[in-house]
Amino acid sequence: MRQLQCDLLIVGAGPAGMSAAIEARAAGLNVAIADEGEAPGGQIYRNAAQSPLADASVLGDDYLAGRGLIERFAGCGATYLARSVVWQIAHENRQVTAMLTRRPHDATGGTLEVAARAVLIATGAQERxxxxxxxxxxxxxxxxxxxxxxxxxxxxxxxxxxxxxxxxxxxxxxxxxxxxxxxxxxxxxxxxxxxxxxxxxxxxxxxxxxxxxxxxxxxxxxxxxxxxxxxxxxxxxxxxxxxxxxxxxxxxxxxxxxxxxxxxxxxxxGVIPSTQLPRSLGCEHEWDASSACWRPRTDARGRSSIPQVWIAGDGAGIGGAKAATLAGTLAALDIAREFGALDAALHDTRRAPAQRALTRHLAVRPLLDALYTPPRALRRPDDDVTVCRCEEVSAGEIRRIAALGCQGPNQMKAFSRCGMGPCQGRWCGTTVGELIAQVQRRSVADVGYYRIRAPIKPVTVDDIADSITLDDDFERGEFPS
Structure with missing residues (x-):
């Protein structure tokens, strides 16, 4: 296992992650950014720098605008860890430690432990x-x-x-x-x-x-x-x-x-925030009734309920690429001030225009939420419809167990294996909560969500074993030890 230390670890190289890296590096912080993609850009700017299309303009001006952001990110000096799956983050003694596996397993691949003074989660959104x-x-x-x-x-x-x-x-x-x-x-x-x-x-x-x-x-x-x-x-x-x-x-x-x-x-x-990683850290979340989804509880600076953990971009609430870019900038400015890399006056000077622009870009969100958030009838399927694809659990089975008094998604997991597959509830978590709420006439906020445990993404036993550091005096015991 290799080890890396930095001031700031950013998870996700989409608009929020890239803009945060640029701003943090400008303030003099040592930044590492872990990304599952082959190249920076995230979903919205995927392959914007080297599109396989003969004419990438068919994807629109907003897509092409991502090339400038990618170029600035490439030149900012951050350590970019491509093809990296972050499968565990621990927070202890005011330090964040992340375990990630880089693919393929070559000289630069394998398991990497990253120790950072802070982490910015910029994992974006997933389809509802x-x-x-x-x-x-x-x-x-x-x-x-x-x-x-x-x-x-x-x-x-x-x-x-x-x-x-x-x-x-x-x-x-x-x-x-x-x-x-x-x-x-x-x-x-x-x-x-x-x-x-x-x-x-x-x-x-x-x-x-x-x-x-x-x-x-x-x-x-x-x-x-x-x-x-x-x-x-x-x-x-x-x-x-x-x-x-x-x-x-x-x-x-x-x-x-x-x-x-x-x-x-x-x-x-529509799309909803990707919450698995902040949930695994214990960050508080809230049910957003206007857009019918869970979102982490953050302040205007991107600070979560856990010290040393910031969240920016669509992972903190859907706002689009431009809003995510600005949110990443604001979070990085706050982190730099927290570490003493920016004084208060310089921080406020840089923050003000970004905050004004973010407010303008988010002005359209209430309209879009009211227009496009699917009604309950579309979010709560008929009994014969499969809800948990991994374990093939139907909506009817979830309703039946909920009628017996199952109190929430975690108990539902124990009774039905719903949410125990490779996706760890990404594709059933919101629906399960809504079905329990429907049967028991409770609010979805009261029903809650799955507890998320590491590994956050599927990894091999070899990857996990590689992350365990053994002392020189370690001796293997007899089975069972």
């Missing part, structure tokens, strides 16, 4: 799980996963693909495909027709982020002009097929049942 009938069939995947394939390998979905769900990313990906010369068979929009009424009170404040609204209007206009069939106000979505996806059924706004033949269904119901 959307359990519907047939979502476990081959030929069904998330829009985010399909976009990753487009950015990383230049692979576009087949032209008989159907996009289903709601949220800005659904329309962004559709417009990106159109710009690349690729059509899809249909778009199924599950946004309730009455959602505009709930969003209307937030319209005037959202004008502060008029550039976001204009971009959204352009995406919707591009889809409309393309002639792709759009089923608005859809409900009752189900994916059918014997051994793989063959068709998708829905109830349209008029109440009529529609069936669309397809070999590929791309699902999306």
């Amino acid at each position: 799980p959307w359990p519907v009938r047939g979502w476990t069939l081959p030929g069904v995947m998330g829009v985010g996963a399909a976009q990753t394939l487009l950015k990383s390998s230049g692979l576009a979905p087949a032209q008989d693909a159907v996009l289903a769900g709601s949220g800005p990313l659904l329309w962004l990906f559709a417009s990106q495909l159109l710009a690349a010369g690729r059509r899809v068979r249909a778009i199924i929009d599950t946004t309730p027709r009455h959602a505009w009424r709930a969003a209307l009170p937030h319209a005037l404040p959202a004008l502060a982020g008029a550039d976001y609204l204009l971009k959204g209007w352009r995406m919707l206009r591009a889809v409309k002009r393309s002639g792709i069939p759009v089923y608005r106000g859809a409900s009752g979505l189900s994916i059918e097929g014997d051994t793989r996806a063959e068709r998708v059924g829905l109830v349209d706004a008029s109440g009529a049942r529609q069936v669309i033949d397809t070999s590929l269904v791309l699902l999306h119901q």
